[in-house]
Amino acid sequence: MTQYSRVSGSVGLITLKNPPVNQLSAVVRHGIVDTVQKALSDPKVKSVVICGQNGMFCGGADIKEFQTLANMRGPPLIPMIHSIEAADKPVVAAIEGGAFGGGLELALGCHYRIAHSKAKVGLPEVTLGLLPAAGGSQRLPRLIGVPAALSLITTGRHITAAEALQLGLVDQVADHNTVDAAVKFALSVAGQSLDARRISNFQCPPVPNMDALFEDVMQKVRTTARGAIAPIACVQAVRAAATLPYTQGMQREKELMATLFTSGQARALQYCFFAQRVVGRWSMPSGARWDTSKGRPIHKAAVIGLGTMGRGITVALAQTGLSVVAVETQEKQFMEAKKAVSNMLERGAKRSGKPLAHGKITYSQSLQAVADVDLVIEAVFEDMGLKKKVFQQLSAVCKPGTFLCTNTSTLDVDELASQTHQPELVVGMHFFAPAHIMKLLEVVYGPRSSPELVAVVMELGKKMGKVSVAVGNCRGFVGNRMLKPYRDQAYFLLEEGATPQLIDQALEEFGFAMGAFKVSDLSGLDVGWKVRKEEGLVQPGGGSGKSARIRNGVRYSPLGDLMCEQGRFGQKTGRGWYQYDKPGSRDARPDPWMHSFLEEYRARHGLVARRISNQEVLERCLYAMINEGFRVLEDGIAAGPEDIDIIYVFGYGWPRHRGGPMFYANMVGLEIVLERLEHYAQANPDMPTLQPCSLLRKLVASGSPPVNKWKEVIKNVRSQL
Numbered sequence: 001m002t003q004y005s006r007v008s009g010s011v012g013l014i015t016l017k018n019p020p021v022n023q024l025s026a027v028v029r030h031g032i033v034d035t036v037q038k039a040l041s042d043p044k045v046k047s048v049v050i051c052g053q054n055g056m057f058c059g060g061a062d063i064k065e066f067q068t069l070a071n072m073r074g075p076p077l078i079p080m081i082h083s084i085e086a087a088d089k090p091v092v093a094a095i096e097g098g099a100f101g102g103g104l105e106l107a108l109g110c111h112y113r114i115a116h117s118k119a120k121v122g123l124p125e126v127t128l129g130l131l132p133a134a135g136g137s138q139r140l141p142r143l144i145g146v147p148a149a150l151s152l153i154t155t156g157r158h159i160t161a162a163e164a165l166q167l168g169l170v171d172q173v174a175d176h177n178t179v180d181a182a183v184k185f186a187l188s189v190a191g192q193s194l195d196a197r198r199i200s201n202f203q204c205p206p207v208p209n210m211d212a213l214f215e216d217v218m219q220k221v222r223t224t225a226r227g228a229i230a231p232i233a234c235v236q237a238v239r240a241a242a243t244l245p246y247t248q249g250m251q252r253e254k255e256l257m258a259t260l261f262t263s264g265q266a267r268a269l270q271y272c273f274f275a276q277r278v279v280g281r282w283s284m285p286s287g288a289r290w291d292t293s294k295g296r297p298i299h300k301a302a303v304i305g306l307g308t309m310g311r312g313i314t315v316a317l318a319q320t321g322l323s324v325v326a327v328e329t330q331e332k333q334f335m336e337a338k339k340a341v342s343n344m345l346e347r348g349a350k351r352s353g354k355p356l357a358h359g360k361i362t363y364s365q366s367l368q369a370v371a372d373v374d375l376v377i378e379a380v381f382e383d384m385g386l387k388k389k390v391f392q393q394l395s396a397v398c399k400p401g402t403f404l405c406t407n408t409s410t411l412d413v414d415e416l417a418s419q420t421h422q423p424e425l426v427v428g429m430h431f432f433a434p435a436h437i438m439k440l441l442e443v444v445y446g447p448r449s450s451p452e453l454v455a456v457v458m459e460l461g462k463k464m465g466k467v468s469v470a471v472g473n474c475r476g477f478v479g480n481r482m483l484k485p486y487r488d489q490a491y492f493l494l495e496e497g498a499t500p501q502l503i504d505q506a507l508e509e510f511g512f513a514m515g516a517f518k519v520s521d522l523s524g525l526d527v528g529w530k531v532r533k534e535e536g537l538v539q540p541g542g543g544s545g546k547s548a549r550i551r552n553g554v555r556y557s558p559l560g561d562l563m564c565e566q567g568r569f570g571q572k573t574g575r576g577w578y579q580y581d582k583p584g585s586r587d588a589r590p591d592p593w594m595h596s597f598l599e600e601y602r603a604r605h606g607l608v609a610r611r612i613s614n615q616e617v618l619e620r621c622l623y624a625m626i627n628e629g630f631r632v633l634e635d636g637i638a639a640g641p642e643d644i645d646i647i648y649v650f651g652y653g654w655p656r657h658r659g660g661p662m663f664y665a666n667m668v669g670l671e672i673v674l675e676r677l678e679h680y681a682q683a684n685p686d687m688p689t690l691q692p693c694s695l696l697r698k699l700v701a702s703g704s705p706p707v708n709k710w711k712e713v714i715k716n717v718r719s720q721l
């Protein structure tokens with residue numbers, strides 16, 4: 001797992017060999033210890049280079065080893081890195097591809113670092129619920145200063161070789177063969193004193209107003225962490241580097257890591273890391289899979305409808321380098337959209353430092369302009385009649401074989417497919433607003449969608465920088481389907497005595513970016529109202545008596561309808577579940593009006609307000625959502641719990657350190673979730689979404705297996721259906 005050779009007469013070359021990313025598994029650590037020893041004891045060797053095979057230096061510790069302590073046997077990283085730093089011959093790290101986490105910590109133990117110009121480096125441990133505990137939190141601030149180290153360690157961001165050079169993190173950047181450059185460099189420094197090269201001997205560069213700096217950073221980190229503990233431990237570890245001698249700092253690093261390492265948050269974040277990769281290996285109920293389905297190249301794409309979503313999708317496509325035809329038939333919207341897209345592209349180019357993608361887009365007011373494209377994304381208003389018409393037209397205008405995609409968030413993809421000559425070439429691409437920024441893409445296949453098309457769209461999603469999840473077609477797909485019972489419970493809790501701020505606070509303390517009512521104000525209450533009106537659910541004035549709160553035998557809350565009747569559509573009208581300074585403002589403040597509105601509503605419906613605890617809010621909202629998640633799995637709409645969890649983490653503000661709703665259910669204990677659902681279902685027989693799903697019962701009956709074992713139980717349940 002490590003290869004050793006002597007090159008250029010006097011350089012010992014150690015190559016890490018552990019696909020896919022030369023992670024520091026026990027056997028690699030053994031190899032490093034042995035080969036370093038060999039090089040240092042060989043009198044012919046005057047200096048040493050460490051590199052990684054296949055153009056990758058090292059992706060850090062082997063995250064899979066963290067699952068079981070038994071796997072952690074083998075030489076520990078810290079003494080291994082110390083022995084490299086203490087070596088009396090210069091050791092040079094040749095960084096190609098990347099040096100991350102323990103990989104960068106290994107490089108920081110070396111006396112010199114040479115990086116390829118395309119390489120990236122970073123300490124992403126915080127994203128796995130950890131901190132750089134192989135000396136990274138102590139060496140990095142000593143090398144590049146406290147503010148820069150805080151920025152890298154608390155965010156885990158990867159930086160380019162150029163930025164690393166500027167910070168003094170690497171000593172040289174190579175444009176060609178990095179190993180050759182490192183060997184040449186190693187020859188040139190052989191025999192030189194290493195006293196000034198051992199970072200653990202450095203003092204942190206002094207920082208003016210250090211207490212104020214740490215207070216400020218801690219404040220910011222607490223706000224953005226939303227309950228995550230690792231970013232806070234990272235700040236504490238860097239503070240130790242800035243204030244304590246190295247050995248004491250290392251002791252502090254160890255103590256902080258001990259708390260994080262076995263935490264539920266670390267388990268959740270490491271689960272998310274692997275889940276994100278699992279969803280790329282998609283499968284369909286037909287048996288089609290990512291590794292047996294081949295897409296075909298897309299050279300030219302089109303977007304139909306340049307409202308908010310269409311504009312974002314146009315930008316996301318153009319930024320991949322594709323030629324894009326952007327179509328909007330309404331004159332006013334057409335002119336506004338051109339300007340808006342152009343501004344969005346400029347902002348994107350500024351942010352990313354990449355070239356502007358203006359030239360990739362041609363605008364048209366006619367659908368005829370899409371005749372020669374390979375793929376179309378329809379993004380017109382969310383109206384089945386309108387979308388059907390567009391699909392009929394597209395089917396007539398586009399060349400045979402063109403892939404047709406719809407950016408719908410709820411509508412039946414199969415019904416739209418049936419409007420075309422080739423229904424197998426239709427899928428849903430559910431983007432999230434703003435479409436050029438939000439990472440999630442739900443790829444919705446219907447029963448007739450071809451695996452080739454799913455492969456094409458999943459690949460396109462990747463090019464757009466999205467985390468794409470393939471899901472089956474049903475109302476609301478995965479994300480919005482599970483959101484409905486969650487929202488319903490929030491409304492029912494308002495009726496029973498809660499306030500919007502009580503519910504939102506409980507959800508935000510749990511870690512959601514925004515509570516259910518703030519989200520509702522942001523997206524606009526009128527959107528759901530329109531849908532409910534079309535479905536015949538809305539009774540003007542909200543009605544009275546028991547029937548006013550029942551639809552089709554199921555509990556219904558008309559509260560949202562009543563709010564809309566008063567023109568309270570949320571942020572856009574300056575009034576919603578909260579009040580805002582002016583329409584469009586985002587600063588939500590509790591509205592005293594809501595108090596009397598709810599009191600009057602409860603009186604009219606004979607409801608007596610009771611005290612609602614945060615725990616009840618979480619149990620009712622989250623367990624209702626999770627229960628629907630089990631139904632989604634049972635119905636085969638999502639291939640596995642990872643798909644659901646990634647959708648929620650990337651599209652719905654679910655706190656990543658809680659691993660997604662299904663992982664969270666597993667952490668709470670499936671038997672507890674089942675018991676609480678039974679309890680609430682019994683108390684509310686008119687809320688069928690609280691009736692525990694049979695898959696949940698089955699999992700509990702099977703001894704509540706860990707989340708990565710659910711697929712076997714799901715397979716059995718499905719085969720019995």
Ligand SMILES: CCCCCC/C=C/CC(=O)SCCNC(=O)CCNC(=O)[C@H](O)C(C)(C)COP(=O)(O)OP(=O)(O)OC[C@H]1O[C@@H](n2cnc3c(N)ncnc32)[C@H](O)[C@@H]1OP(=O)(O)O
Pocket residue numbers: 020021023059060061062063064077098100101102103124125128130131132133134257261274277278
């Ligand atoms: C008390 C204990 C003291 C311990 C002290 C030491 C602690 C050290 C902490 C660490 O080092 S934690 C690990 C830090 N490293 C990272 O977070 C890097 C994680 N990896 C990545 O970000 C990316 O994989 C990459 C390296 C940037 C490469 O990206 P790319 O897009 O090219 O490939 P992927 O699809 O992401 O990955 C390919 C493949 O490799 C698997 N993998 C990646 N990194 C690791 C790893 N560190 N350990 C194990 N496996 C890794 C990844 O899962 C993919 O495989 P899969 O089969 O498709 O899942």
